[in-house]
Amino acid sequence: MPMILKTIPATILLLHIGSYAFFSINGKISPFELFNMMLLVANIIIFIMFLKAKISDYTIGLSAMFLIGSHAFIGQFLAPDSLTSGAILLINILTVYTGVQLVRHLPSCYWYAFVGSYFALFWLFILRQDNAEALFLASLMGLCAVARNFRLMSYFWGFVMAFSFCQPFAWEAAVTVIIVLNIMFNIRGSFSSTPAKFALLVGLVFIFLVLLPVVSVLIGEDPRNIINVLKDARVLSALKTTLISATACSVILLLVLTPFAYAAARLHFPGRNLLFALIDVPIIIPQSVAGIALIKIFGREQVIGQFLYDTLGIYFDDTLFGICLAQIFVSLPFFLKPAIQSFENVPANLEHAACSLGSSPAGTFFRVALPLAAKGILIGTVIAWGRAAGEFGAVLLLAPSPESVPVLAFNRFQSIGMVETAPLVAAFLIFSLAMFFLLQFVINTMKSHNATVQ
């Protein structure tokens, strides 16, 4: 055995004995406590084994001696009692054993990640959280179990971080982190590079933060409360109002503006760009302002509103028509933009070919342009539907009754409070998301025809 391997254990042993004597004389430790004596005896035994060359793995032997020695006095100040200190000592030795195995069989980055994780956990549970030893021990065992695999290790850290820092939303955060990590680990394709991955990660985190309220409303509510809310007649009638008005709104947009979108995409006329800019106006106008503007034109006392009432018997204040009108106003750009875009994406030469084969302009529209643009138009319709169903400000001003769901949620929130409104909000969220995903699913199963024609 080389000389150095005798000197190091001897030094550690001497330091151990020295500190033992020093702290005993100072009165910091009681020299005859069983645990302290056990530590000393254990170190002496290991040293003797070293001398007799009975130890096959020097690294583990030395580490064990070092850990026992340091626990003999650091443990005095950090651990609340000797039993905890002993448990941590055993786990530490297990950890070192795992670490040594790692450094022998895996690339060195695993070793660094492991050591770093150990100290991070130590800081997190022993120093920061003021002696959460049980958690520290449990998480160390977890660390030893996952240390062979970076992916498992990052899931582990996702859990640990979520439970340490996101306390009231620990589960939500943990699930989110695991989803994000799963996406990051499954990146494929020739464009995957570190900057691109980083950009993706930042974007994912940001999007999840934005969606966090939605998730928490969905997860945080007792399903029984949601079911109870759905038995409320007022809620049911509000759901019906919203469903009917939003559907009517998107059907009207679809029927009236699809031909217009085609014409706008194909024809060139003065003011075309100005018109395209004007389409976006409802997006930039605040909803309340839009509501007031609508009242100013279509209110029953106003000229146009009066005229419509006198001639057609339709009025908009506090009617389903009013809700529909407000919804059409705000959702129009969300339908029109994708519709125009998808007609523009239909290659003009296909329509020329159809025309040349004897197809009339109307025939060409129905047999070439419309089928090829259908997917984009339907996506626009779905988004417009969602926008219409969720419209609050303009509806509140023009037609606060019959009550639609957003207005009902607002009224409840104002009169009763947040806790009582939460089940209603959750119910409406589930309803909207279900509709949205259903429609998206239908659209995604449609055949896509893009990316073909040069």
Place this chain on the structure above:
Amino acid sequence: MKTLLQIQDLRVTKGLFSVSGINLSLEDNDYLILLGPTGSGKTILLRTIAGFNVPDSGRIILEGNDITGIPAYRRGIVYLSQHNDLFPHLNVYDNIAFGLRFNGMTSWDISQRIGKYIEIFGLQNLVRRDVRTLSGGEGKKVMMARALAVHPRILLLDEPLGMLDHNARFSLLEKFMEVHSKLNLTIIQVSHHREEARFVNQKAAVLNMGRIEQTGSVEEVFSKPVNVFVKDFIGK
């Protein structure tokens, strides 16, 4: 032979470029190759005959009727652009049947009519295929079958062989000549390859800077070029 198409003093402007002073006369069952360098106005002329460009002046007369103001879909002239114009939402069969579907034909009649063209172009194994999976040559054949199925008075081919390799080009050109003689078809084909004109060896017209420099049979144009430009163009 009787005159099928007559173009009188045609002038078309597209942006800053104009094609002018075009006089052409085509007889039934002619195969005219429009030759000319890039940017000489071949495609504009062809698209004007098809009805996609409105001429500034001049007349286009088809079988004695002035069709200058008639929209493209009622002219009975089929134009094949140089792009892949197959409808991506339809399969090969429905693409070929496209032009017949609004004439009140029964699907039995349609399949009878189309079967002939599918056979001529050897497309029997492709009828149910997604058109996006076809090769360039196959796509051109389907486009030809689709055009012929509507029984056009004149077929306008805009560089139909542009993106094909040498062998595919000449075998497809042979196919064009075959249908031309077999179906008594009138074809105007745009090309900037003099070899194609030589190969077809019928009529040719040479365009330059928006004007027709020379018309006549291919032999005539190639042996007696009227000016330096034509001589350079066909001799290079």
